Amino acid sequence: MRLISGIVVGLLAGVATGILTAPDKGIKTRKRFNKDSNRFRKDLEKSINKNIDGLAEAISKGMHRSSKKSKKSIFSFK
Template identity: 75%
Template sequence: MRLVTGIIIGALAGVATGILTAPDKGQKTRKRFSKDSDRFRKDVEKSLSKNIDSLLDSITKGMDKSSKKTKKSIFNLKRSVKA
């Protein structure tokens, strides 16, 4: 999470610096800013999507493991009650 926050802050600082030091006319700067912000948005979406997929995979594996342990515990409990 810190990595994503750092990337976002760094990108915003870079964009702000670029705008403030840009020698181009306003319209050209706005077009470039729009293009750069679209590219940045896509990069962030890609990164978040990858991290979310990884998180969901970890959650699914954890749930599967927990489910197997629960089923085993129930089986052992039923077996001990019958004995």
């Protein structure tokens, strides 16, 4: 999670610096900003979805292991 936060802060700082030092006219800068922000949003969505998929997989594996252990303890109790 700290990695994602660092990436977000770094990207925002880079975008802000780019806008403030942009040699282009306002309309070109806004178009470029919109393009870059859309690309950033898509990359962030991919990263979040990847992490969510990994978390879901880890939870599923944990539940499967717990189920196996529960079944073993039930049979050993009988």
